[in-house]
Amino acid sequence: MTKVDTQRLAACIPLTMALAALCSPAAIAAPAGQEASPPTSTLKDVVVTAEKRPEDIQKVPIAISVLDSEKLQAYGASGDTLVQLAGRSPSLQVESSYGRTFPRFYIRGLGNTDYDANASQPVSLVYDDIVQENPLLKGFPMFDLEQVEVLRGPQGTMFGRNSPAGVVKFDSVKPGEDTEGYAKVSYGSYGTANVEGALGGKLGGSGWSGRASFLLQHRDDWIDNAYSGRHDALGGYNDRALRLQAMYRSDDFDALLNVHARDYDGSAAIFRPNSVQAGSPSLVPGFDLDRVAQDGRNTENVTSWGASAKLNWYRDNLTFTSITGLERVRMFSLGDIDGGYLAAAGTPAWPSPSSALGSYSQTADEIPQHRQLTQEFRIANDADERLRWQTGLYYFHEDIDINNFNYDNTGTTRTAWVRQSQRTNAAAVFGSLAYQLDERFNLRAGLRYSHEDKDYSAQRFYGYTGTLGPLTANPTDSHWSGDLTGTWAFSDRLSVYGRYANGFRAPSVQGRLTSKNSLSSAKAETINSLELGIKSTGWDGRLRFNADIYGFVMHDQQMTAVAATSNSTDLVNVKRTDGHGLEFDLEMSPNANWAFTLGGSYNDTRIRDRDLAVSVCSNCIVLDPLNANGRALVDGNALPRAAKYVASFTARYSVPVGDTGEFFAYTDWNYRSKLNFYLYDSVEFNSKPVTLGGLRVGYNWDLGRHEIALYGRNLTDRRVILATSTFISRAAMVSDPRIVGIEYATHF
Template identity: 35%
Template sequence: MFKRSTLSLAILASLASVVVHATDGDTPKTEETSAAPTLGKVVVTAQKREESVQEVPAPITVLSGEKIRDASLQSASEVTRYTPNASAGTTDGHGRPRWWIRGLGTGDQGANTVSPIGIYVDDVYIANISATGFPLFDQERVEVLRGPQGTLWGKNTTGGAINFISRKPTFSPEGYFKVDMGNYANRIVEGAVSDALVDDKLAGRLSFHHQGRDGYTENINDGDDKGALEDDAVRLQLAARVNDNLDANLNVHARHYHDTASYNTVSYGTRPDGTNQFGYSIDPKLGKANFNAKYQAEIDQAGSNLNLVWQLGDLELTSITAFEHFTRDGWTDSDNTPLELQRSYSYADSQQWSQELRLASPRSDRLNWVLGFHYFNEDLQSKNANAALPNVYVPSYYNNVSYDQKTESYAIFGSTTYNFTDDFNVTAGLRWTRETKDIDLERLVNRGAASFGDGHWWQPGNIDSPLIVNATQDESNTWSDYSWDLTPEYRISDNARAYFRYARGFRSGGYNAGVTSQATVAKVDPEYLTSYELGLKSEWFDGRLNANASVFYYDYKDIQLNIVTAVNNQTVSRLANGAQGEAYGAEFELEAIPVQNLHVNFGLGLLHTEFTDYTSGNDDYSGNHFVRAPSVSAVIGADYRIPLNVGGAVILGTDWNTRSRQYFFTNDQSANMRTGGYTLGNARVTYELPGETTRITAYVNNLTDKEYRNHTLPTGYQTAAVMYGDPRTFGVSVTTDF
């Protein structure tokens, strides 16, 4: 059923005697029992209340804040490199991630497209995919939940949910400061400070992050434009003990991101001789770009959320009120050549606010439950322009798609667990969601040859030639439906539990923003997923080994597809649905301390995906694979601590992940539009000074300098663009805790 690479089999063979689990990628704090080290307990809130990750009947990967900091993870998308059957490729530096779990995700970068992977920051749902590439700093942990999470986490969690949890203020002084310097002029400065502002009543925490870096490519068209990025973020939190029964936490945060083509993009001609339509020969040399138009992205984010927790006798009431504002301006040379063939501009402005209320009974009750209400409102404005300015290669043209979309959604949900015996319980959850989306869209095109004024080419007011409307949409639609889960769980022994999870999720409907004519204006219906999963969670050898496994089957219907084609030599990404598909696979996750001071983790994902019924026009793509769904993915890591007689320690660490072939598009799965299998490895050496408060780490990422495709895009005129993953990077960091 699955094709395993030789490397994957070698990894499995090497782990025959030492099995490990990726639940917590960090070297855990150990507990001493007769001088024997054990794995520490990892607490999560995956079911909206605190409990051990090993007690949750669902597949969850957890990364601790220490792991994120020590491994120098820089962008939110990097957490998936420790998670089997998950990926989050990005083609815009640290912006615009593409999230996938078990083959479910979306490559559509339209501002109005929601992902089937729900992204949450401190329990707040972030609707705009482009707003989920934020930097990672001062994190408590990250929880990655695989499989439909529609009951407790919302409608748009068909494939899973990822929750980024910030460290909270403390009533005693603490904090950290970190400096990181590396190649490509990479520099990171981040830190946090926390303390009581009013004894036992009010505490504050201020966290900040700055990263600057040169780009990975040089623009040989002008000889000196190497690209760069700057990423700055700050977060202020205030925690108040209002009284004995009420706690409050206010989180105010902001980010500014600037990118000038820092990523690794190479273009090539698709004709047999390597030229494009005009006979222009493109040398696809890694590290060299060749474009003549502006490449830049500017992102600004700001928001706040207020979390209140009341203790009402034995019950707990939680309120989460949040507001988020996101803007993005982006310019690209769409053809990635020094010829004047294409250029593009995109703008998005999203304002969302949400309110969630949850009432929960004690988890220890024989019958325990969570009831909740969620409200969401978003106002989204978007503009996208494409043009070819007057030149000798192609006729000049101009088009502009602008729209205003308003979304209002509310849901009621509940989940209850009944313990029939000490060893057997059943959890059942149900959520009803109603959502309304209004869109006002207009597409302008030039009539005759386009001519441009001296100002900004992307603004309609700067086009001297007449513009006509060739597509409009003024529409309102409401969708409502149920999602649910049913999970019986049986305790086999004191250290092993088996569960079966039957769940249904859906992703709400929407609109195709990639219109090219009135005929392409479309409403997209909701998609539905039914999941069947059997899992096991267990602990062995007096707490020195955790071993988890799961097998699953997905029945996927009315799939919302991102179809990418070249229309009139312009790259067009449109959203459509109606296809059917299936996915099935298995995951194994293990974690162990085989000997004192050695911590090892391993995760293996096996996956088969297929569109069972997929036609578009006269084309039949049935039998194609899901996007970014490798049949084999494996992660392995180890940390070995060597105590020094003079105090302190040396810590040796490494982690590797391997993935088999992946496809970038649902329709075109030819050799040019996919990536072969690859393996990436990272290594680090840390000197921990006596006192264990200061660490000096030397690290290398992509140790073998592996060249691998992160994305490929048809750009028209018999030209394509390849976005490569990060090359080998290295550096030194110093971290001090206080």
């Protein structure tokens, strides 16, 4: 790092020391002169695998948050996707411009708005120990999950490439020897139905156990199309997913086999033309969520399946681990991107003048072939040793073909066809050490060497200015990444840590040649990060408070510049990006009736590149200075979709009924501040601050084996602009309406 970088990161130290003082044992003890009351309800221990070993979250010196099964259950009844994780953890945002698929993750303001089917992201998603590299794989539904871990900051040692912002880690419920399972069914507004279940237990008497789980989600079409005159034409979906697991256990060996699949069909993203007011980031007066006027087609189909095998051998206080994964996905997504109808081609069945357009965009993306192979080998010593270590090898291979199509305004005749092909091979060697110097001080260090090769080509067969290509690119990159962490335990209830970490994202190439004649590429981005934090518990085990302050300097950040006049993007590298912030998690259970969580973050990001200029919209008020070519100079801007403030709150209240029953109410709320959609700043194309909430009220009996509950999502029925399109009109994608319903669950 440069001297300037070091000074910026070191500026975080004083505030973290103040936080440590506030959470000292004295600060979290009972008030002076008052004896601590005996505990009536203590928090459950939380075990995470952030460093690929099971550890108490309070002993892992990383900024990490966990979403447990109850929180996930609150989101699932209404058919919510991974996008609903946005704001549920400090510094975490999730969005998609594909509807219910292709989620894009942001941590500490770092993410990627690229919508190409081979786009990489700086937030890695790991599902049951297998990295899900392609954005379509990242959309696998949430069901039968033990917990979700959100690891903030570079994870360059254990997870390597494409994790400079962090990792989101999903862990399914694993098979056990006891026969048990559950079934849930819910029904709500707009025909929203959710059926979910699992069954597991011993398989014979030979050490085998198994678990099968499934998810069925459905919503009726509920959006009328004024152009065709068809009621309930869009907005519905069917989403089906299955997971089968088998576990073998013996004294010195265990194996976990996993097979999973998904089949989705429904509406793609629905754009609504002329929805954003001129001179305001608000929706136009009279905006109607239940109605569009589109002359094109809208459909999306995604099928994916995969398998993995995790094998552990235990010999002489050593654990040998092998994890093998295969993932495949296919997709076809066709959308009326302009969102309206071509005025010269006809009139709507019902009046809808705001959707009449002078030009159109009807496009489709297809993945006809995809394959991802991963292999990891690790060796680790006993977790109880004073010197703990692990080392390993990792291999990644991905082979993907992508078709990009343009259509006429009706979506029936293809007018352009581009084929992209990308082959990626990556390999790494890594190791980590943890040494307990004495009762108070622990030192951890990790190092990883990664190498990646891409073989990319793109060819246009017809459309735009005629045939083109094939155009090729072969970026290669090698990089060292790692971390160094020191932890000081003041007591068994309070510790502070300091962590330096770096990471990188491998080079990227794009070639959506349906409206341009050149490839777009970006070299590898790198990050250096300093994090200081505290881990504390108190109030006789009824309170847990963790906080951190961080700063980072990123060089050559890969960003996406959206074209002003066409449905295309260009990759650019930002010379330097600065960021700093504060994050905290609070859990509290004052008594057996109440439980609370509160989380929040402050994230400040700034682009530092005086020469970077990007094209801007022609139908908005641009706030940035323009260069001689009419392009916006974005130096000093915040990153796209980097909300400065994020906060979340949950509360659960319960009252015993008889000996085995309970009445409960659970509510969750999250807030995020304003964010911009693009690299440039404009009056119109940003999303205003928003607060969203949910509620579950119900009754369970027979010691929780049966439960019935009423639920509501988006209780205040907010209309939130999720994304925009600038090149034809001020079009917007808008959040789902309020969903209310009823759910029944039984556990056995």
